Amino acid sequence: MKKEHSLSAGEELVDALMTTSFITMAIINKIGAEHDLSLSLIRVLGILWDRRPRMTELADYLGLEKQTMSGLIARAEKRGLVVRAACKDDGRATEVFLTKEGAELVKQLRDQGQQALMPLIESLNASDQQRLQELLLRMLNAKGARGN
Amino acid sequence: MKKEHSLSAGEELVDALMTTSFITMAIINKIGAEHDLSLSLIRVLGILWDRRPRMTELADYLGLEKQTMSGLIARAEKRGLVVRAACKDDGRATEVFLTKEGAELVKQLRDQGQQALMPLIESLNASDQQRLQELLLRMLNAKGARGN
DNA sequence: TATTGTTATACTCTATAACTATA
């Protein structure tokens, strides 16, 4: 957060990573706001794109409490973006999945996100973009990271 | 968000950037939660580390409405983290700055953030870390980006 | 008893609208 103090090599990278992330999230958040979507709901919809998880799985995935997820999904369902259905294997569980309308919204968000972030990455030339991508992917894969 | 579909080179990089950012923000958010701090308040405190901005400047910086900033700062002031003072140049304006307690919290957050993000970046070797840092900084500087 | 999920309650964050005070 502070630039004047001398930082170790690792600290400078952490700084750059945080700044990059704040900027990226601000861009995504702005796109979400245009659709009345919070960052959490954007992540949920992204997960639902190719999965049909239970409420608890979703909550764990996002690091939220199950009650929080109940509210989030209830509001999304009221808007026609997702549907809840009883799980056949386990009478206690509830599965969540996208409606057609929800899926279309995800597609649209994807496109808008790509467009909005393009200016940032296009400040690097093609070979640097390639290198950055490789480094990020290597870092993410090493951590067994799950983004959304 | 989806991995199976074929993506153009730029799209894959955007994907990696978003995933990295979601993970980074989740880590920062978790640290903030331990101190009852939202991401917005963390950013505000970071800005206040070496600046003494007016309310409107803060709001513009974070992309929030001035009323939102009023509430955010009012709560932070009640907790003893920041102080508001009348601006001498302009009788309408209010300057905000950190208390000693607030500054100590920022220092602590910095350390915790560094520690928490270290495992992620240490999945790369030293030379790759150096390269990643250079690429991120070049990208950020090209955009005249302001993280916090 | 333990697990899955919802409901009740409370607080933070955010925006829109209306207001006060200064320029």
Add this chain to the structure above:
DNA sequence: TATAGTTATAGAGTATAACAATA
């Protein structure tokens, strides 16, 4: 009139606690 800031109000997001239904 325009700008800086606060207050009032309302809704979304979050957590803690208590509950119902199923395993």
